[in-house]
Amino acid sequence: MIFTSGFFLLAFTIFLLFYSFVYNKKSLRNIYVITFSLYFYYKTSGDFVIVLIGSIVVNYIIGLVIHNTDFKNLRRFSFLLGIFANVCTLAYFKYVNFIVENVNVILGGNFSKVDIFLPIGISFFTFQSISYLTDIFRRNLAPTENILDYTFFVSFFPYIVAGPIVRASEMLPQINNDLIIDKNDVASGFSMICKGIIKKGIFAYYISQYCDLIYGSPLGFSGFENFIAMIGYTVEIYLDFSGYSDIAIGLSRLMGFKIKPNFDSPYKSKNLIDFWKRWHISLSTWLRDYLFLPLNYFYVRHSNKKKYYLLSAYIFATTITMFIAGLWHGSSNKYIIWGSLHGLGLIINRTYLFTVKKRIQKLTLLKFIGRILTIFFILISWVIFRANDFNDAYSSLNLIVFGFDINYIIPFYNARTLFSIFLLVSIILIFLPDILKIKITSIYISLPIYVKAVIFIILIQVILQIQTESIQPFIYYQF
Amino acid sequence: MKNYPLLSIVFLLLFSVSVLTLFSYTDDNISLLGIDIKKSRFKELFTPNNSSFVSDSVNNSLSASGFPESGELNALAPDSIIARQIDTNSQRILLAGDSMVEGLMYLLSDYCVENGHELFPVIWYSSSSKAYAQKNKLKELINKYNATYVILVLGANELFVRDLDNRDEYIKEILNQSDGVKFVWIGPPNWKEDTGINDLILKNMGKDRYYPSKNLKYDRISDGAHPTRKSSNMWAEKIAEWIVNESKYPILFNQPEKEYRKKLSPMMMNYAK
Incomplete structure (x- = not known):
């Protein structure tokens, strides 16, 4: 069950009908939402809902032990046990075959792969659980009063499948308190949902078909087509992911829960450090708070405080953090390469900021070059991320560099007119000034409900039209 | 309403779902500015036993038909092939499809010469089932060549x-x-796992009219997709074997004793243009 499916639309409509009568009765509301969330998870992951429930129970108990015990060693042991249990669960489901594969290659072993299914959203709820335990261990958070509140926090259906990664400190006070839903919450929540549907269900979906085609066999296409696929995927991944986040945040808002934005126009970043402050914010801040900063402090504490020790600490912490960030995205070497590449980019960026004088950094030309380099870096790194493997990524980039011919632009447009228009409109929307986006949103919010209904039906109909309008396949013969 | 701010959105959603559902129940197709207005699948959601989406129904039909898994097909024992009624008449064979026809037509032409059939290759580059269906192309080609046997690739x-x-x-x-x-359908020689097209062809054609080319191993040309000439010949041989031994319509298709090098003039079209 995904947000843009007809089944979800129907199920959510029925859910919301009853929710509108129970949202201000705390206990009833929480039980009702938990039931729907578990049903939602069951529909997406089947029997693996047991893994989710198991994770909830174990983490809840460990959280209580960490908080209530007076024995320092037991406290520390419980915390480490909790982290270990979460990491092992994630490693088992997500990385066991990846480990087997690499062991076989490196050590020449002949271990068989495990026939295993990855429970959807496990990376997200595991990270939420780790942050919950860590915050309790750091005494920044008290555990939930009862297991139902914790179950609500972990299993909340808008974010259980694909984030954002919400912190307990952000969500638990809202779960515990009486909710006030006003007209503004409803209007802005619904506009967020519509925005997400446009991004994910229409633009990202249509563009993805072209990218799937090219990255299915990059050598079968020209350098120009690979170049467009590189741009296309850069657009697609942003629209798809931020669209999903918009829907999740919009659904939560509609239900009276406020979740922080997960994206902030990342392709407008002035440098790579800035990019990571705007891209998948819930993950990047999680990595910062629970991995990067502890590693950084660890290095600083153990260093001899010689010249550049702060930069060395940054390099040490960034290298490990971005390696793990890459691995978090998937069990494949290409994600590790992607993450490590970003780590290297961040280190170069930080070194530049650390060593070049502020006065020079402020030069307009250098700032402009910085923006261009950033977007180029991001484009190239997405090729590695998207291609089936590193060889395909290399082939695609090789074709872009050595086989690019601008003369393909007219025949390409003639052959793929609709796709070209979709891509162009998407790029314009991505780079639209924020003020204009806010204005469009406020105009939409102020529309009468029946106009919104018509717009919504048109949106769903456009999705139906788009999702059956497939991209024309192999056209290389044309050139 | 003031106490229930969510009700406005609930009504909006209910109204939208109702409109889309009612439209999905209509039998007529509506066009707007020459575009067919697609129907949602709400009808399926409200119809018991018909709610599965394509992949599920394909999977069910696959398991119901007892079709062998990938790789098993080639391992079928030769003695399982019962004496078959082979049509020994000379055929007018239409070999139609996408660019893959180009690789197959040379050896299949030799098979035809050897066995007294006539081959009419039609290569429609970049074409798909959509192109053949919407342009009524197969019917047109059958009539044009007065074909008695169709091999669609x-x-x-x-x-x-x-x-x-x-x-x-x-x-x-x-x-x-x-x-x-x-009519037999030769499935595509996959270079990557497909999203379900092979299963769909199998579901509609049945295992005796569909050849699962994806189970073979190919050497590919530089585009990574099309088999080399040598590999295409191997593919053609396997198809010929299958037609004689396993297909619903076995014909005389003995292996050619030599290369006939018959000059071929395939009809060529390009869907992309």
Whole structure:
């Protein structure tokens, strides 16, 4: 069950009908939402809902032990046990075959792969659980009063499948308190949902078909087509992911829960450090708070405080953090390469900021070059991320560099007119000034409900039209 | 309403779902500015026993038919081939499809010369089931060549499609176009796992009219997709074996004793243009 499916639309409509009568009765509301969330998870992951429930129970108990015990060693042991249990669960489901594969290659072993299914959203709820335990261990958070509140926090259906990664400190006070839903919450929540549907269900979906085609066999296409696929995927991944986040945040808002934005126009970043402050914010801040900063402090504490020790600490912490960030995205070497590449980019960026004088950094030309380099870096790194493997990524980039011919632009447009228009409109929307986006949103919010209904039906109909309008396949013969 | 701010959105959603559901129940097709207005699948959601989406129904039909898994097909024991009624008449064979036809036509031409058939290759570059269905192409070609046997090589351009419902319709339409003429479908030689096109063809054609080319191993030319000439010849041999031994319409298709090098003049079209 995904947000843009007809089944979800129907199920959510029925859910919301009853929710509108129970949202201000705390206990009833929480039980009702938990039931729907578990049903939602069951529909997406089947029997693996047991893994989710198991994770909830174990983490809840460990959280209580960490908080209530007076024995320092037991406290520390419980915390480490909790982290270990979460990491092992994630490693088992997500990385066991990846480990087997690499062991076989490196050590020449002949271990068989495990026939295993990855429970959807496990990376997200595991990270939420780790942050919950860590915050309790750091005494920044008290555990939930009862297991139902914790179950609500972990299993909340808008974010259980694909984030954002919400912190307990952000969500638990809202779960515990009486909710006030006003007209503004409803209007802005619904506009967020519509925005997400446009991004994910229409633009990202249509563009993805072209990218799937090219990255299915990059050598079968020209350098120009690979170049467009590189741009296309850069657009697609942003629209798809931020669209999903918009829907999740919009659904939560509609239900009276406020979740922080997960994206902030990342392709407008002035440098790579800035990019990571705007891209998948819930993950990047999680990595910062629970991995990067502890590693950084660890290095600083153990260093001899010689010249550049702060930069060395940054390099040490960034290298490990971005390696793990890459691995978090998937069990494949290409994600590790992607993450490590970003780590290297961040280190170069930080070194530049650390060593070049502020006065020079402020030069307009250098700032402009910085923006261009950033977007180029991001484009190239997405090729590695998207291609089936590193060889395909290399082939695609090789074709872009050595086989690019601008003369393909007219025949390409003639052959793929609709796709070209979709891509162009998407790029314009991505780079639209924020003020204009806010204005469009406020105009939409102020529309009468029946106009919104018509717009919504048109949106769903456009999705139906788009999702059956497939991209024309192999056209290389044309050139 | 003031105490229940969510009700306005609930009504909006209910209204939208109702409109889309009612429209899905209508039998007529509506066009707007020449575009067919697609129907939602709410009808399926409200119809018991018909709610599975394509992939589920394909999977069910696969398991129900007892079709062997990938790789098993070639391992079928030779003695399982019962004495078959081979049609020994000379055939007018239409070999149609996408660019993959180009690789197959040379050896299949030799097979035809050897066995007294006539071959009419038609290469429609970049074509798909959609193209053949919507342009009524198969029927047109059958009539044009007065074909008595059709070998359709199609699906390579549809390995990554997501609109499987539509593809299902296109395949059914193509099947209708064959209009009783002996017709086998040669599946695409996958270079990557497909999103379901092979399963769909199998579902509609049945295992005795569909050859699962994806189970073979190929050497590819530089585009990574099309088999080399040598590999195409191996593919053609396997197809010929299958036609004689396992297909619903076995014909005389003995292996050629030599290369006949008959000059071929395939009809060539390009769907992309």
